[in-house]
Amino acid sequence: MATTTKKKTTASKSKKLKYSKETYLTWFEQMLLMRRFEEKCGQLYGQQKIKGFCHLYIGQEACAAGAVSALDKEDKWITAYRDHGQPLALGTDPKKVMAELFAKETGISRGKGGSMHIFDKEHHFFGGHGIVGGQIPLGTGIAFSEKYNKTKNLCICFMGDGAVRQGAFHEALNLAMFWQLPVIFVIENNGYAMGTSVQRTSNVHELYTLGEAYDIPSAPVDAMNVEEVHDAVAKAAKRARTNGGPTLLEFRTYRYKGHSMSDPAKYRTKEEVEEYKSMDPIEQVRKTILDNKLAKEEDLKSIEDQIKATVAEAVEFAENSDFPDPSQAYEDVYQEEGYPFITD
Numbered sequence: 001m002a003t004t005t006k007k008k009t010t011a012s013k014s015k016k017l018k019y020s021k022e023t024y025l026t027w028f029e030q031m032l033l034m035r036r037f038e039e040k041c042g043q044l045y046g047q048q049k050i051k052g053f054c055h056l057y058i059g060q061e062a063c064a065a066g067a068v069s070a071l072d073k074e075d076k077w078i079t080a081y082r083d084h085g086q087p088l089a090l091g092t093d094p095k096k097v098m099a100e101l102f103a104k105e106t107g108i109s110r111g112k113g114g115s116m117h118i119f120d121k122e123h124h125f126f127g128g129h130g131i132v133g134g135q136i137p138l139g140t141g142i143a144f145s146e147k148y149n150k151t152k153n154l155c156i157c158f159m160g161d162g163a164v165r166q167g168a169f170h171e172a173l174n175l176a177m178f179w180q181l182p183v184i185f186v187i188e189n190n191g192y193a194m195g196t197s198v199q200r201t202s203n204v205h206e207l208y209t210l211g212e213a214y215d216i217p218s219a220p221v222d223a224m225n226v227e228e229v230h231d232a233v234a235k236a237a238k239r240a241r242t243n244g245g246p247t248l249l250e251f252r253t254y255r256y257k258g259h260s261m262s263d264p265a266k267y268r269t270k271e272e273v274e275e276y277k278s279m280d281p282i283e284q285v286r287k288t289i290l291d292n293k294l295a296k297e298e299d300l301k302s303i304e305d306q307i308k309a310t311v312a313e314a315v316e317f318a319e320n321s322d323f324p325d326p327s328q329a330y331e332d333v334y335q336e337e338g339y340p341f342i343t344d
Contacts, residue, residue: 018227021294023069024285027226028300030068031061031282033307034085037094040311041084041101045261049319050101053130054115057085059256062281063188064089066229067156071237076124076146078139079158081116082188082255083128086158090123098314104321110332111324133159133166136185140172143183143246154182154240156233162193164207173248177214182240184233185211185248188223190255195267211248223251224279 017024038056045054057064064085079086084097092108100107101115109119109128118128126142129135139157146153163169164187176183187207191198198205211218217239221232229251236247254276258265289295 017288017292017294019230024289024294025303027062027065027069028282028285028289029303029307030065030089031226031285032304033094033310034061034064034088035282036304036307036311037088037097037314038084040315041098042257042261044101044315050115051103052114052116053081054101054261055082055259056255056257056261057082059276059280060188060190060223060253061085061089062226062229063158063186063223063251063253065281066223066226067186067233069226070230070233071156072153074124074151074153075237076126076139076142076153076155077158078126078135078142078155079128080132080135080160080163081128081130082160083116083118087118087120087123087125090120090125092118092120092123092125094310094314095317098311099318099321102318102321103323104318105324105328106317106321110328112328112332133163133168135159136163136166136172137168139185140176140181140183143176143181144179146182147179152241154184154237156184156186158186158188160193161187161189161191161198161207162196162201163187164210165201169210173211173214173216173246176246177216180243180245183246184236184240185216185246186233187248187250188253189250190253192255192259192267194259195263195265197267206250208248208250216246216248217244218248218250220250220252223253224276224281224284226281226285 034057038058041050041054042056044050068089077086087097088094096106096108097118100109100111100113100118103111103114105111109117113128116128116130119125136157136159139155143155146155189207193201204210208218208220219232222228232249236249239247256273256277286300
């Protein structure tokens, strides 16, 4: 097996339930929606209906689903350019996400952002950022605004394992700890950054230990298991809301596809990919549901059919929407007056 930073995980066995029936069914539905949506995106990209850059979330669905269930609706989210999964888990309309990928005016960013710049003000999702590591100081600033305004909200800031080599990552961690900001830094470590393994970029392979240099509570998380993700994020959220400051979590996950649609991922073996698929986060939850008789096979099939219809409806909506008029090119570029976050 190729060298990665992952710790081997094991599939969920029949066991005493940690959470409610509704939670497991919600996780199953959220993760399956992300999976089917992204699979369809891959097909549409091959048909050249989606163009430009496109980074799929297939395999990493537990990262978003487990975090959503652990946080509050008023908490803020920000991530890098692999950004379709989080808004779908948060409740963003799939039709608007798909239309954005088609560059249509009905898209969530009015067709001007595309795959790497999904935003949703209603669900407090601040993107979607194309510059590697560029979202990390932004997430820190969002957390600063929450503390400044004396809310109990936090910001969860996602990044890839490649972004931790950027200087902005270390500057942000230093300020977040110094000012005790309510931020959860999440490294979605899928092992390869753009295509280079973690072992070939630094002698620090246990990425969570980077937070220890700033005295930030830090931990690795089996992010192929949605329960483990929920537990870790809930613990970090409690710390943030009680003035305990930031947390750094290393989500050890895996992407089944290449870095982007243009990446054939020949740097990995088929055996490695299949090994991780045997720990699939959706199948773990499916097994837990069935083993504990939370639902029947036909119930899960009904959910799958509904999700298939939802994705098909999103594609139809995007196909039938118009492209933005060229006159809109200079709209939504500048904030005319006032500051969006800090208020007296």
